[in-house]
Every structure is written in structure tokens, then in C-alpha cells.
Amino acid sequence: MKSSRALIMLAIAILAGLAAVVFASRWLVHTSSSAVTPVAVAIDDINLGQPINTNLVRIVNWPTSSVPPGAFADTKALEGRVVRTSLTRGEPVLESRLSPIGTKGGLSAVINKGDRAITVRVNDVIGVAGFALPGNYVDVIVNTQAPGSGSGSGSDQHSISKIVLEKILVLAVAQQVSRDDTQPKVVNAVTLEVTPDQAEKLDLARSVGTLSLVLRSQVDGETFKTAGATKTTLFGAAAPVPASAPAAAAKPTRVHYAAARAPAKRDCVGVLSGISGGMECF
Structure with a gap:
């Protein structure tokens, strides 16, 4: 009697335990599936200006609470899109990191709307010893002759160095557009992103003088x-004082002469002394 009751209680406990395991597993599966969201990430490094295909991205489960804005849940939506900033392996592909739909690959895909790309020739000195890398900002200095300076002797005194452009983005160095490499590269050409007005000024500056790039903080x-x-x-x-106009002719000084005064009238008497005489006035 007692043994049969114990067996019944044991069977009930086993059934209850199995039911708890089943319910718990179902709850965990449901919770885990609702706590993640599919997100497209890069399979390998993707360089700036490179078109995306399905072989470069894959779908991973990303925590729903930390999905970045602009993420993609389908790799087909990324077919043909062009990367405007380099992506590293495992990084989610975001809309803000891509060029507009319809953009073809290449450097032109990363130029902002309304801007232009212009290339200037540099050397190890002008190019800041190779530290002017894609993604950095530079100022452009021109060394030339000041307007109005002559070509004769003394014209070197009119040489001037002037910053003509500030905070210019470096798009590429030579044919390298990757912005992930921090190692300096000594190259012979640097491509800058400028506005149309800045492009005209830069083209004139390199034709009238020598250019230098000045690296600045990002x-x-x-x-x-x-x-x-x-x-x-x-x-x-001190700066030379410009020649002044010739001084006006000095006006002649007017001399005033005092009129001669008539001698004051005095009383005089004749004095006779012996055979001589004279006048005494008082």
C-alpha cells in the first residue's frame, strides 16, 4: 500500500518535471526569437567606393534593443549599393554609410552633392611627409608674388605665403581611397574635395606659385x-610707410613793420656862455 502510493507520487513528480521543462523550453525559444532582429553585416572589409553584392554581406541575429538606425534586414536590398565610407568585417551596413541609390562605383560615388574633386601634385614635403591620408583635413598655402610686385631688383621683398583654403577633405592619395590605414604614404598626388569656387581658386594658386598642405585636426x-x-x-x-604726396609750398611769412614814431615834443631854451651858445631841452 505504502509502496504503491510512493510510486504514484514519484510518477506525478516526474510528469510535472517534464511538463515544466517543456513549457520552459518553449518560453525560452519564444523569448529568444523575439529579442533578436536580422541585420546585414559585412563578411569582409569593404573599401570606400566599392559596390556591394550578396557575396560581401550576410545576415546575423542582432539584439533588438541595440539595432542601429538604418540597418538592413535583407541582403537583396543592398545589391548594387556603393559604400561611401569603408566598412570593416562584421560591421552592420547602414544607410548613412552608403551612396544614394543609382550611384555607380568609384571615387565619384563618395563626393558630396555640390562638391568637386581636384588633384594636386605633391612631394614628401608638400604632402606633410605622407601623413595627409584619405579622410584627413588640410589647409592649402600658396607662396607667390604679392600683387603689384615687379620683376626687377628687390622684388623678393614682395614674396608672400598665404592660406587660401581651409579645412579641405582629402579624398584620396594617389589611387588609394581607403580611410582605415593610418600608416603614412609618400605619394606624388593628392585628391581634395572642394566647392566649385574653391576649385577655381586652387587651380589659380598652383599656376601662380608653390602649394603646401598643412595638416589640421579632424x-x-x-x-x-x-x-x-x-x-x-x-x-x-615695421611695414614700409607708403610715399606721401609732396608737401605744399610754404606760404611766405608776412613781416609786420612798426611805423616810426615822431619824436616827442620838448621845451628848449637858448644858453649863451661867453662867445658860444647852445640849446638845452627838457
């Missing part, structure tokens, strides 16, 4: 107005 957006450096200001001398 987070520094402040601009400065400078007058440029000349040979005179380089050594701290």
Missing part, C-alpha cells in the same frame, strides 16, 4: 583670417 572646424607672411613681417620689421 575635429577642429575653426577658421582664421590671416594677412599672409612676407619677407618684411618674417623678420619683425
Whole structure:
């Protein structure tokens, strides 16, 4: 009697345990499936300006609470899209990292609307020893002759170095557009992103003088107005004073002469002394 009751209780406990396991597993499966979202990520590194195909991305389960805005849940939606900033392996593909729909691959795909790309010739000095890399910002300095300086002797005193463009984005160095490599590269050409007005100014600057690139902080957006450096200001001398107009002819000084005064009238008497005489006035 007692043994049969114990067996019944054991069977009930086993059934209850199995039911708990089944319900718990179903709850975990349901919870885990609702807590993740499919997100497209890069299978390997994707370079700037490179078109995307289904062989470069795959779908992974991403925690729903931390899915970044602009993520894609279907790799077919990424077919043919062009990357405007380099992606690393395992990084989610976001709409903000892609060029507009219909853009073809290449450097032109990463140029902002309304801007242009212009290439300038550089060397190891002009190119900041190869540290002007894609994604960096530079200022452009031109060394030339100041307007109005002659070609005769003394014209070197009119040489001037002036910052003509500030905070210009480096798009590429030579044919390299990747922005993930921080190693310096000494190249012979640098491509800059400029506005149409800046493109005209830069083209004129390189035709009238020598260009230099000045590397600046990526987070520094402040601009400065400078007058440029000349040979005179380089050594701290005062700026030459421009020749003034010839002085006006001095006016003749007018001399005033005092009129001669008539002698004051006095009383005089004749004095006779012996055989001589004279006049005594008082």
C-alpha cells in the first residue's frame, strides 16, 4: 500500500518535471526569437567606393534593443549599393554609410552633392611627409608674388605665403581611397574635395606659385583670417610707410613793420656862455 502510493507520487513528480521543462523550453525559444532582429553585416572589409553584392554581406541575429538606425534586414536590398565610407568585417551596413541609390562605383560615388574633386601634385614635403591620408583635413598655402610686385631688383621683398583654403577633405592619395590605414604614404598626388569656387581658386594658386598642405585636426572646424607672411613681417620689421604726396609750398611769412614814431615834443631854451651858445631841452 505504502509502496504503491510512493510510486504514484514519484510518477506525478516526474510528469510535472517534464511538463515544466517543456513549457520552459518553449518560453525560452519564444523569448529568444523575439529579442533578436536580422541585420546585414559585412563578411569582409569593404573599401570606400566599392559596390556591394550578396557575396560581401550576410545576415546575423542582432539584439533588438541595440539595432542601429538604418540597418538592413535583407541582403537583396543592398545589391548594387556603393559604400561611401569603408566598412570593416562584421560591421552592420547602414544607410548613412552608403551612396544614394543609382550611384555607380568609384571615387565619384563618395563626393558630396555640390562638391568637386581636384588633384594636386605633391612631394614628401608638400604632402606633410605622407601623413595627409584619405579622410584627413588640410589647409592649402600658396607662396607667390604679392600683387603689384615687379620683376626687377628687390622684388623678393614682395614674396608672400598665404592660406587660401581651409579645412579641405582629402579624398584620396594617389589611387588609394581607403580611410582605415593610418600608416603614412609618400605619394606624388593628392585628391581634395572642394566647392566649385574653391576649385577655381586652387587651380589659380598652383599656376601662380608653390602649394603646401598643412595638416589640421579632424575635429577642429575653426577658421582664421590671416594677412599672409612676407619677407618684411618674417623678420619683425615695421611695414614700409607708403610715399606721401609732396608737401605744399610754404606760404611766405608776412613781416609786420612798426611805423616810426615822431619824436616827442620838448621845451628848449637858448644858453649863451661867453662867445658860444647852445640849446638845452627838457
